[in-house]
Amino acid sequence: NAGVTQTPKFRILKIGQSMTLQCTQDMNHNYMYWYRQDPGMGLKLIYYSVGAGITDKGEVPNGYNVSRSTTEDFPLRLELAAPSQTSVYFCASSYGSGLAGETQYFGPGTRLLVL
Amino acid sequence: GQQLNQSPQSMFIQEGEDVSMNCTSSSIFNTWLWYKQDPGEGPVLLIALYKAGELTSNGRLTAQFGITRKDSFLNISASIPSDVGIYFCAGINAGNNRKLIWGLGTSLAVNP
Numbered sequence: 001n002a003g004v005t006q007t008p009k010f011r012i013l014k015i016g017q018s019m020t021l022q023c024t025q026d027m028n029h030n031y032m033y034w035y036r037q038d039p040g041m042g043l044k045l046i047y048y049s050v051g052a053g054i055t056d057k058g059e060v061p062n063g064y065n066v067s068r069s070t071t072e073d074f075p076l077r078l079e080l081a082a083p084s085q086t087s088v089y090f091c092a093s094s095y096g097s098g099l100a101g102e103t104q105y106f107g108p109g110t111r112l113l114v115l
Numbered sequence: 116g117q118q119l120n121q122s123p124q125s126m127f128i129q130e131g132e133d134v135s136m137n138c139t140s141s142s143i144f145n146t147w148l149w150y151k152q153d154p155g156e157g158p159v160l161l162i163a164l165y166k167a168g169e170l171t172s173n174g175r176l177t178a179q180f181g182i183t184r185k186d187s188f189l190n191i192s193a194s195i196p197s198d199v200g201i202y203f204c205a206g207i208n209a210g211n212n213r214k215l216i217w218g219l220g221t222s223l224a225v226n227p
Contacts, residue, residue, distance in 0.1 A: 003158075033214075034129060037184050041219065042118065042203065042217040042218060042219040042220055043158075043203070043215075043217045045214060045215075048214065057213070090158070092157075100214075102146055102203075102207050103148060103160055103163050104148075104158070105160070106150075106157035106158045106161075107157050108156055108157050109155075109156070109157050
């Protein structure tokens with residue numbers, strides 16, 4: 001298993017540009033999550049999904065959109081990039097059933113710089 | 116949003132020393148998780164705790180689920196240079212739809 005994979009690893013955007021951060025998991029997990037981590041800070045939940053076709057807002061959803069057309073993929077879309085979106089973005093997944101199923105597994109992250 | 120109180124914020128220790136860090140919450144949790152994040156990487160799960168009072172070890176790491184269900188601690192014994200990183204606690208309470216609530220992390224530096 002590759003686990004959770006994210007692309008790209010690093011990207012520089014100009015203000016107002018758009019991009020999609022890709023996330024794929026091969027563990028057949030039902031739940032997937034997008035977090036952002038600002039320097040020296042913890043993780044903040046942007047969006048999450050409990051299964052294909054179902055998404056919901058997290059703590060900081062403004063400026064982002066997500067879709068979940070398959071179990072494996074959970075892309076995060078930035079429509080009009082702003083400097084405040086400079087951050088490291090982590091995708092995670094969990095099985096979502098039972099106590100052990102709540103454990104989240106993380107991808108390596110995408111570092112985004114908006115100038 | 117809700118966050119856990121994690122302390123200390125940072126530690127600088129000598130190789131071979133033991134380390135202790137903890138997390139507290141004002142609400143009850145069903146699950147406590149401890150993650151480590153290496154520089155430039157995503158968090159990796161170290162230990163998961165599912166029952167109040169549970170004490171679990173993973174090599175030199177030991178973590179406990181507090182009996183009140185509002186706290187957890189992580190101990191690292193005989194630290195080595197590769198223990199360097201940021202340690203995060205995270206918890207799940209029953210009414211939170213499996214969303215993790217995170218601490219702000221403990222940054223650990225180990226002097227060889």
